[in-house]
Amino acid sequence: MLPLCNNIINISCVKSNWSSHVRASLYSLMVLIILITLVGNLIVIISIPHFKQLHTPTNWLIHSMAIVDFLLGCLVMPYSMVRSVEHCWYFGEFFCKIHTSTDIMLSSASIFHLSFISIDRYYAVCDPLRYKARINILVILVMIFISWSIPAIFAFGMIFLELNFKGIEEIYYKHFHCTGGCSIVFSKTSGVLAFLTSFYIPGSVMLCVYYRIYFIAKGQARSINHTNQKLHFGLEEKNGISQNKKRKAAKTLGIMMGVFLICWSPFFVCTVMDPFLNYTILPPLNDAFIWFGYLNSTFNPMVYAFFYPWFRRALKTIVLGKIFQRDSFRCKLFLELNPQ
Known part of the structure; x- marks a missing residue:
């Protein structure tokens, strides 16, 4: 007899029959x-508000993302x-x-x-002269608001209004719904909508921006070879961002995209394809893909913070307990005017 999640045999979900060693692993x-x-x-969440040098618009956006990823690891x-x-x-x-709902909201x-x-x-790489005018704290707050509000409305609205399986209610209650389970099933329409909202549209923006930055940085690097190196370096520094920082930004965005x-x-490919394949994708495989997606929140602080020397210095300050010393918030983490 198959192991069940509860004693109601006819409507109970089936429990996994993995061995204790597999479960422990x-x-x-x-x-x-x-x-x-x-x-x-958590280190990112502590570092950016504490150290005065890190109080930049970009870092507040990274700080907000770190809060999202922390809540995903804590609550979901x-x-x-x-x-x-x-x-x-x-x-x-x-x-x-x-x-x-919280899972979909925080992941999105x-x-x-x-x-x-x-x-x-x-804007920092391609339009450095007008960067501060275009990307100020108000713009960053709008970005943060959109990043939290749209996923929240989309996720809680879809789940609590049961829009995710609207039109396939009979299939859902016959083949997926059982006592002691918590699975999410998308119809063709809601699956495509989730794919577009949470993955395709923001992913396309990231991809287009990355290629734009890559080709601009590449073109600027080529122009340096035909101009006076010293003079161009001075102009770049005057503009607020060196060629080295541009290459670093392009590299970081490339790793981010990867x-x-x-x-x-x-x-997301499975989410959008499963309804069109008559729900033939096995639940354990879908679970594995969910955890693969969670890894993005695990890697985010490494990609966006660990790559920068200032973050390693902040980490050292926190680990050694120097963060509790008086005036530690004034600690010099970098010499440049712009750590980004």
Whole structure:
């Protein structure tokens, strides 16, 4: 007899039949992912408000993204871990809706932040003279507001209004709904909408911005070879961003795009394709893709903060306890006028 999530045989979800060793291995791996996500993003959350040198518009956008990723690791991933390993949901049907909505909201908000960060870097690299006029704290606050509000409205509206399986109610209640489970099923329409809103549109923005930055940086590097190196360097420094910083920004955005696409592409491709394949994608495979997507929040602080020397100095200050010293917020983390 198959193991069940509860005693109601006819309507109960089937529990996983993995051995204790497999479960222990999965729990260990997922706990490690959660801890790395929490610690990495918490360091970013502490560093940017504490150190005065880091109070720049760009860093506040990174700070907001770190809060999103931290909440994902704190509020969503632990419950997803139990569901993924046990194939059961022990926390009630209403909390299932809360968890699913929060999961979609935070995952989408993280992706929205990535998209806005790429736009910020575009203006910093491609239009440095007008960067401060275009990207000020008010603009950043608007970006942050959009990054939180649109995913929240989309996620909670879709789940609590049950729009995700509208039109396929009979299929959902016959083949997917069971007691003790917490799975999300998309219809063809809602699957395409989720794909466009949470992945394709922000991902396309990131991709277009990255290629634009790459070709501009490449063209500027080529022009240096035909001009006076010293004079051009002086002009670039006067404009507020060196050629080296432009190459670094392009490289960072390239890594950002690679990590984003590798982590989230499998899940969203499956999400949009599954309804058209008559829901033939196995739930364990979908669970694996969800966790692959979560890894994007684990890697974000490494990509956007760990790559910069100022962050390593801030990390050292925090680990050694120097952050509790008087006037530690004035600690010089870098010499340049612009750490970005």
